[in-house]
Amino acid sequence: MTVAALLQVQGLRVVYGKVEAVRGIDLELSTGEITTLVGANGAGKSTTLLALSGLVKKAAGRVLFDGRDLTRMAPHRIVASGVVQVAEGRATLTTLTVRENLELGAYSRRDRGSRADDLARVFELFPVLAERANGLAGNLSGGEQQMLAIGRALMARPRLLLLDEPSMGLAPIIVQDIFRKLLEINRAGLTIFLVEQNVRQALKIAQRAYVIETGRVVLTGSGRELLDNPAVQQAYLGG
Amino acid sequence: MLAQQLVNALSLGCVYALFALGFTLIFGVLGVINLSHGAVFMVGAYAAEQAVSHLGLPLWGALIVAFAFSGVLGLVIDLLVLRPLRARNAPHLIPMIATIGVGIILTNAIQGIFGAQNIRFPEQLVSNRTISVEGIDVTALELGIILLSFMLMALLLLALKKTQLGRALRAIAESPRAAYLLGINVEGLFYLTSFVAAGLGGIAGVLIGLYSNALFPLMGKSMLEKGIAVIILGGMGDMRGALIGGLFLGLAEVLSVAYVGSSMRDAVAFGLLFLILLIRPRGLFGTLMERKV
Ligand SMILES: Nc1ncnc2c1ncn2[C@@H]1O[C@H](COP(=O)(O)OP(=O)(O)O)[C@@H](O)[C@H]1O
Numbered sequence: 001m002t003v004a005a006l007l008q009v010q011g012l013r014v015v016y017g018k019v020e021a022v023r024g025i026d027l028e029l030s031t032g033e034i035t036t037l038v039g040a041n042g043a044g045k046s047t048t049l050l051a052l053s054g055l056v057k058k059a060a061g062r063v064l065f066d067g068r069d070l071t072r073m074a075p076h077r078i079v080a081s082g083v084v085q086v087a088e089g090r091a092t093l094t095t096l097t098v099r100e101n102l103e104l105g106a107y108s109r110r111d112r113g114s115r116a117d118d119l120a121r122v123f124e125l126f127p128v129l130a131e132r133a134n135g136l137a138g139n140l141s142g143g144e145q146q147m148l149a150i151g152r153a154l155m156a157r158p159r160l161l162l163l164d165e166p167s168m169g170l171a172p173i174i175v176q177d178i179f180r181k182l183l184e185i186n187r188a189g190l191t192i193f194l195v196e197q198n199v200r201q202a203l204k205i206a207q208r209a210y211v212i213e214t215g216r217v218v219l220t221g222s223g224r225e226l227l228d229n230p231a232v233q234q235a236y237l238g239g
Numbered sequence: 240m241l242a243q244q245l246v247n248a249l250s251l252g253c254v255y256a257l258f259a260l261g262f263t264l265i266f267g268v269l270g271v272i273n274l275s276h277g278a279v280f281m282v283g284a285y286a287a288e289q290a291v292s293h294l295g296l297p298l299w300g301a302l303i304v305a306f307a308f309s310g311v312l313g314l315v316i317d318l319l320v321l322r323p324l325r326a327r328n329a330p331h332l333i334p335m336i337a338t339i340g341v342g343i344i345l346t347n348a349i350q351g352i353f354g355a356q357n358i359r360f361p362e363q364l365v366s367n368r369t370i371s372v373e374g375i376d377v378t379a380l381e382l383g384i385i386l387l388s389f390m391l392m393a394l395l396l397l398a399l400k401k402t403q404l405g406r407a408l409r410a411i412a413e414s415p416r417a418a419y420l421l422g423i424n425v426e427g428l429f430y431l432t433s434f435v436a437a438g439l440g441g442i443a444g445v446l447i448g449l450y451s452n453a454l455f456p457l458m459g460k461s462m463l464e465k466g467i468a469v470i471i472l473g474g475m476g477d478m479r480g481a482l483i484g485g486l487f488l489g490l491a492e493v494l495s496v497a498y499v500g501s502s503m504r505d506a507v508a509f510g511l512l513f514l515i516l517l518i519r520p521r522g523l524f525g526t527l528m529e530r531k532v
């Protein structure tokens with residue numbers, strides 16, 4: 001079975017001053033799948049995602065999303081075309097309420113009418129957000145803030161969800177919970193690109209995986225293949 | 240007597256609040272202290288005066304002219320001065336210094352065109368009727384200033400609190416990066432903020448010109464100093480703070496004129512501000528959050 005590529009990244013390079021953080025990487029994400037990019041701290045994962053969302057300049061390379069060229073598109077237009085990112089550290093707007101955060105998630109959409117339905121769906125997925133809806137988002141726990149960040153991204157009705165280390169700083173049991181939700185969201189039809197340092201968890205739920213080291217993709221395969229790969233086990237899964 | 244002073248203080252404080260609101264809005268959303276705001280306020284007043292004396296516009300027309308003229312001026316300053324600095328990630332002091340320069344240029348230009356002497360709005364622009372309520376005389380001008388200022392401030396605060404646009408502005412104020420990722424056209428809202436804030440400044444310029452019955456090129460300078468004091472008192476970037484800070488400064492000035500003497504006005508008013516800041520160094524509502532990138 002061949003699945004259409006929803007996102008293609010070709011030869012992406014990003015440079016910060018003298019540091020070349022991303023050194024020419026190619027990625028292909030298939031519609032309906034979870035694809036993961038795993039690697040150590042500082043490997044260039046966040047930089048890759050920020051480049052996809054248009055928040056850092058690309059020194060070279062192309063980004064094609066469903067046939068459209070996103071390479072030089074402004075960040076707000078990238079969101080409007082369906083590529084929505086949950087940033088590293090969750091980017092909670094702490095001075096806004098939980099509900100206001102979620103409503104802002106729908107900012108890029110013109111169809112106001114269905115906002116209430118989407119909000120109800122997010123509350124169904126993450127009931128704790130409904131309980132805390134009128135409280136300030138800054139008072140949520142780390143796990144709740146991650147749920148808020150995901151829920152907020154869903155409010156934009158993305159066609160591709162980019163996630164930057166959703167497991168960061170969370171207790172293992174909460175990570176399990178979040179990853180179960182991601183699977184659930186994916187099964188409902190959403191394509192996901194998951195960046196992680198928590199390599200085991202990420203490989204378990206991903207159909208396709210890339211391993212990045214100092215700005216280069218060094219290994220690719222299915223999640224299962226990489227879990228069984230001795231080099232991956234040695235470097236990322238504790239032997 | 241005291242009640243009479245309070246009405247007076249309220250109308251003056253409203254103008255300060257209106258001016259400070261735009262000033263603090265720019266700080267909150269753009270993260271810069273725009274020191275050309277005083278000059279923009281002054282230019283708005285002059286534009287309105289010209290519209291009245293040459294086109295014979297009524298007061299409401301003059302206010303619209305001031306809003307539009309100052310607003311566009313604020314937008315142009317953003318495009319020509321603030322935007323290039325944003326694009327280069329210039330540190331905080333740079334836009335402050337650049338906008339001081341803009342203020343000087345505008346002040347000199349107005350002085351070159353209209354001279355340094357005071358000019359006035361025609362007397363018949365505002366009705367000179369007074370309304371007496373339980374022995375307190377309120378002039379039409381004072382009442383107009385209070386009503387218009389409260390209406391504009393309520394509108395702005397409501398928009399910030401209740402609309403999607405207002406939420407977006409608050410999102411930018413907290414974290415421009417988060418705002419970008421939400422699909423907010425951050426740069427576009429920077430322009431809008433510069434426009435609206437400057438426009439409010441222009442309206443404040445007309446109101447103060449009517450209140451003190453004088454326009455002069457340097458009128459923006461003392462207003463700017465007051466504006467800085469008000470937003471520091473209120474808590475930088477906080478709308479409620481600007482409102483209450485402005486009203487407080489008006490009150491302090493009027494009462495010090497009434498009970499201490501007019502030569503002591505600024506000394507007493509600013510002395511009080513200083514005292515409050517000693518007790519609350521972050522201002523009344525100040526959380527003065529470090530903005531996230
Ligand atoms: N804003 C920046 N300025 C300069 N260097 C940066 C910046 N952001 C990241 N880097 C550097 O780029 C490299 C990749 O960083 P990043 O993409 O954040 O890695 P990861 O997300 O995989 O941990 C690192 O060496 C990091 O120090």
Ligand SMILES: [Mg+2]
Pocket residue numbers: 042045046047088164165
């Ligand atoms: Mg990272």
